[in-house]
Amino acid sequence: MRQGGIVGPFPSARERLGNGAISQSANDWEHRYRRTVIMSDTVATALVVGGIGNFFGARDAANWHEKWGILAFCTELLVLGALAVSRSWAPAVLGQGADEFRRLGRALFTATVVLALGGIALTSRNIKLWIFVAIPAIALVTMTARYLLRLRLHRQRKAGQCLRPVLAAGSPATVRDLINRTRKFPHLGWRVDAVCTTDGLGLDEDQLDGVPVVGRLADVAGHVRRDGYRVVAVTSDPYWSPHRLQRLAWNLEGSDAEMIVAPVLMEVAGPRLHVDAVLGIPLLRVSMPTFTGGRRAIKGVVDWMGAAILLLLFAPLMVSVALLVLMDSRGGAFYRQRRVGKKGREFTILKFRTMAAGAHGARGELAGRNEGAGLLFKLRRDPRVTRVGAVLRRYSIDELPQLFNVLTGSMSLVGPRPPLPEESAAYGPDIRRRLLVKPGLTGLWQISGRSDLPWEEAVRLDLRYVEDWSLALDAVILWKTLRAVLHGQGAY
Structure with a gap:
């Protein structure tokens, strides 16, 4: 029987209806989901280019290539063609991983370049509207729609469907x-x-x-x-x-x-894996992780701009939180602590104060009650945490001042958790690879359960990020961080 959603469940191994029953049912939901994504991209693109053309387009232009209707049609055709050529609708990438959004971004970038070259060739005066307004708007709408479809698919999979x-x-x-x-x-x-x-x-x-x-x-x-x-x-x-x-x-x-x-052989994935044919033998080639270069420079620019924008957006909230912290208990609004950053360099991290004054000195008395994994010290019900501090921790609001650390370059928006000096001193050679990149305001650990994760799993996720980092992965982590923060899972 079919149930609600994209498609209904297919038979389990014990419920086979005959030769090919499993394959037929699996193909059904895959084809339906692919058609849904294609329709979503097509409708989203049509709505964006149609809306922008109606509001801003030139209707009375003398030349055919200036008319908004033709430009809108060409833009949509170009975007959909780029999505098809880049295999953005391939079933293997739909609904999971960062590769779906990486291919979508690559297709839209290709469409932008072709559109710009076409505008130059035709000396179109209105092409800027489609390059700097239409394409970014298409990216925002299509990525949001795909993410919502993915959430729906994931809910079905957790219910045993669409597997x-x-x-x-x-x-x-x-x-x-x-x-x-x-x-x-x-x-x-x-x-x-x-x-x-x-x-x-x-x-x-x-x-x-x-x-x-x-x-x-x-x-x-x-x-x-x-x-x-x-x-x-x-x-x-x-x-x-x-x-x-x-x-x-x-x-x-x-x-x-x-x-x-x-x-x-190793836990490496993403853009570092390549299959090459050498002397007629298929070989799995693992490229070196990228710690410098153009992509890292782009990441630095994104960090700086993102931190500046977020500080402006959250400025009223941060002022209000600072006042609440001051009224709730004695002490300053901010807490400063030494942490270890890239290549082992220490820096001062900023947080909103969530504990009573002198809390660090009382840590020794609570050592026997430690519930943290591995080298971490954590208590689910820490008596040092204030009433306001408990709320700030649950929704990670206490971390907002670290945007100043991102702005000054000691941290990144996405990266491994910055350890304390005593934690870093106890690291073995493998775990020290976490220090090859800047620590982050958020990371794979935060969207995967935070303090509820076993120490080994938290380390594995951090090392995976260090090895397989990409701009697309950063974008996915930032997107998922909002949901993790709202749910408050693993935050204490």
Whole structure:
């Protein structure tokens, strides 16, 4: 049965209706979601260019290329063409990850360049309106619409709908890890419906964490063709030699299945991974992380401009908060603390004061009640926190003065959490890689649970950001930070 939303659920592994039932149902929601995105982009673009043309366009121009109707039509055609060419509607990127918004941004940038060159060639006087008003407006509307569609899709996935059926093939330990990750992060869209192992046995005879073991690794292609799985996830196992992986890829040709091989060498993703053919051998090339250069310079400009704009917007709120802090308890409105920044350089961080005066000196008395993970000191009900301070912490309002740190260059809008000097001194070589970039006002840790995260998971997220940083990832983190702050999850 179909339920509300984009599409209804498809059958589970135990509810198959026959050959290809799973594949057909998975294709249904994927096609519907793709059509919904295409329609959303088309309507959003038409509304923006039509509205701007009506309000600002030149209707009585003598030359055809000055008329607003023709310019509006050409702009929409150019934008939609750029979206199609950049594969912004590819099912593999829709609904997950930063790559969807990266492709969307690349397409709109391409459309802007082509539009500008066309305006120069035609000596159009009105082309500036479409370059500096229409395209940015299209970007704002289409990205917002896609984000809302993504939220809707993620809600359905958490309810067990709109998931791609996966056949996992590898050792029981690595497959078990994959099963746990798909259950922990259902919004990514995978559901392991069946497992193949070397001997066809799981940890519980014919099951592995509740997922049926349907056969051996040599039988993978047969099961895919018979039962219609959408993804074949190949995990680590000595069985998988280069020849056997190649043979499996050949045997899957003509099916709807996407073959995905998990490289267990390192946790690197995003723009640093490239597949190259060298001497006829496919090699996974990992480029060096970017700590300097043009993109970092752009990030610095964005940080400075973003901090300046946010300070202007939040100035009334910050003045009000400062007065409330002063009226609630004795002490100053701000709290200054030494933190460790990029390359181990110390700086003074600014916060609104959330604790009673002399709170730092009382930390030793509370050491035995520490609830923080790893090297962090945290208490869910810290007796030193004031009434106003508890509200400020819940919604991260106490962090707003750090915009001054961003403005002066000691911090970034997005980055790892800035550690205390004593925390930094206890870092091992791996964790010290967090200090290769500027600390951030927000980061992957904040949108993933903040203080509720285990220490190891918080470190993993910070290192992932350091390794895989991109402007698109920064934009996604900033966007998701608003929702995390409003929910107050993991803030204490």
